Amino acid sequence: MHVQVDRLSVRYPRRERAAVDSVTFGLRTGDIGVLIGPSGCGKTTLLRAIAGLERASEGEIRISSQRVAGGGVHVPPERRRVGMVFQDYALFPHLDVARNVAFGIPGATRAQRDARVAEVLALVGLADTQGAMPHELSGGQQQRVALARALAPRPQLLLLDEPFSNLDVDLRERLAHEIRGILKAAGATALFVTHDQLEAFAIGDEIGVMHEGRLHQWDDAYTLYHRPATRFVADFIGHGVFARATLKQVGNQVVVHTALGPLADGAECPLPSAFAGGQCEVLLRADDIVHDDDAPVKAEILRKAFRGSEFLYTLRLATGEVVLAHVPSHHDHKVGEWIGIRAQVDHVVTFQREASPAAAPIASFPV
CATH class of the missing domain: 3.40.50.300 (P-loop containing nucleotide triphosphate hydrolases)
Structure with missing residues (x-):
């Protein structure tokens, strides 16, 4: 060195x-x-x-x-x-x-x-x-x-x-x-x-x-x-939320269940036994959330920030949890509208669950 x-x-x-x-x-x-x-x-x-x-x-x-x-x-x-x-x-x-x-x-x-x-x-x-x-x-x-x-x-x-x-x-x-x-x-x-x-x-x-x-x-x-190593790094870098999740062992795979449905298999996740009852939080970046009109999960637009080629939407699920999503700017929906969304997560990152009842947005980049 x-x-x-x-x-x-x-x-x-x-x-x-x-x-x-x-x-x-x-x-x-x-x-x-x-x-x-x-x-x-x-x-x-x-x-x-x-x-x-x-x-x-x-x-x-x-x-x-x-x-x-x-x-x-x-x-x-x-x-x-x-x-x-x-x-x-x-x-x-x-x-x-x-x-x-x-x-x-x-x-x-x-x-x-x-x-x-x-x-x-x-x-x-x-x-x-x-x-x-x-x-x-x-x-x-x-x-x-x-x-x-x-x-x-x-x-x-x-x-x-x-x-x-x-x-x-x-x-x-x-x-x-x-x-x-x-x-x-x-x-x-x-x-x-x-x-x-x-x-x-x-x-x-x-x-x-x-x-x-x-x-x-x-x-x-x-x-x-x-792949942030600590919760602080995950919070400080980029846009996203910590969303509640439950890890379950299904055969040789760990399945991550969230309010958005099951995520891609958690090959990089710890075993459910690493958390009490398998209860944890996962990091969901804004680019992990895809706008899909045909998706069964719907979310209400709370806020929108125009960023040229895309909007940054702040969305609330029916469960009360909040997520962020980058959406192409020609998908110009109004605040208060409900749109379909789905999770498309390539890297499942888990953290110990905190006491907060719902995910709170983390937004380190200027909006």
Whole structure:
């Protein structure tokens, strides 16, 4: 692993809970990792600890097999060969683009600096802006200059702390794709902090979901969405509900019974004996619910959100349970209408049943 974090904790005096609590993960050379979670979950503190700006209370950090924190070792930030890109870009307003980028290349001749500046500005698509001042550039261009400056000294690890938070929403996802392409072209290993799931999915090879200082899951986006390891991850990622279910053994199969009828066989489910009376909850994503006029199960439309190619419907079954469904936008039904729905679940994910009498919607993406 290019970066290995083992049982890392960061504690502050007079704070009962650790800011980072026994976190372990690895990042391969050339991969882009993303840390995501709600405000105050510890993701920026973890990033700062890897940079050397925070001291580890427990555990260790290795970069390129070198221990930089832990076991009595604390390598200072300037000796870790780590580049950082911040929320506010931190460009020098009185220096043009070329001199901003050159500032990050110490100990080189003028010719070497000029060649490297031209190289990284071409990499980020700004080869013709060397003489421009930062205020003459758009927000997206300023962000790419900041990235060029961080890449210029060839760091062994690049850290990015919410680099798109000051940009328009429409620009963020596009720029995330662009930055991913730039980092891959540079062969850079990077760790990125964001609170935006679309950014995380657009840029990350591996994504870590944090909550209250703990890393709940470190996986690719597909696995986080379809096979969440904890209830928090299931709740935080995407649209869906936790619906009541009963597991029953039928021959060699486990059948999952819900208010929508039996789901596809629960080959990935635990045995019914894992829950008292086989009673549990299953995660039903909005894309697990299909609008079907001929389906025997009907649901009332409580709310609808237009999202261009589709609606996000919030639906209430006759049992009172609520589910969400993505429906093509040409199926434009009115609030209060009853429509036919069926479940089409490829990944059955079960959780311990909670006390709530009915499923409650979870909606982490903006609607």
